[in-house]
Amino acid sequence: DDQNAPLAVGAFLLVAGLSATMSSGDSDAVTAVTILLRDVVQMVTGKMPRKENMILLSRVGLFSVLGLALLGALVSDTIIGYITMMISTILSGLFVASVFGRFWKRATWQGGLAAIVGGSVVSLVVQANGAWTEFWGNSVIPALIAASVLCVLVSLVTPRTRVSSEEALRILAEERSEIDAGTVLAAEEPDQEK
Structure with a gap:
């Protein structure tokens, strides 16, 4: 058949695509667990997790993150649909929080959190309403607007x-040094003899 690529080319492209997907998924999962344990747990409990509990907590966090990703993938019909849904649901609010946090000095962490949660909620509401999805084409625009207003x-x-x-950088370094073995704060560095 003239319209099909040779089997070897198709197999190569399939393996390359799977490799890229698995590499990205692995990095994303590690990043999600790191943020969960270093930032979210500390924000909720007011303290960092104990070093001796990190392996267990990392495994529970990884299982939870992968479970949520699987749930999202099972809801979608196609990979492109899944990516589009995730971008409009999660990244729209995260984009607003990042940009406002970087460039607007009056932005607060509460505003950033409101942008992330509000953008996600608006995105899911638009996706659940067929007429709204048809009107907007994608839920990212209303999610960005809502996230910006809320922020x-x-x-x-x-x-x-x-x-x-x-x-803020000093506080972050202190918090991370509580968990990371080998992290040395600038104030704690031994004097170098010349």
């Missing part, structure tokens, strides 16, 4: 961030 409103009604960028 601004919530940031304006919550107290300003009083921590400077340098102070």
Whole structure:
């Protein structure tokens, strides 16, 4: 048949695609578990997880993250549909939180959280309503609008961030040094003899 690629080319492309997918999935899962254990647990409990519990917590976190990803994949009909759904649902709010957090000095963490949650909720609501999906074509535009509005409103009604960028980096380094073996803070570095 003139319209089909040779079997070897098709097999090569399939293996290349699977390799890229597995590599990305592996990196994404590791990143998600790291954020979950270092940032989310610390934000919820007010302290970092204990070192001796990290392996168990990492396994539970990985199982949970992969379970959520599998659930999302089972809901979608195609890979492109899954990617589109995830981008509009999760990344729209994350984009707004990142851009506002970087360029708007009045942005607060509460505003960023409102952008992420609000953008996701609006995206899911639009996707669940056939007429809205038909009108918008994709839920990313209403999700971006809602996330932006929520980020601004919530940031304006919550107290300003009083921590400077340098102070935030120092706090982050201290928190990470509690968990990471071998991390040395700048203030703790031994004097180098010349």
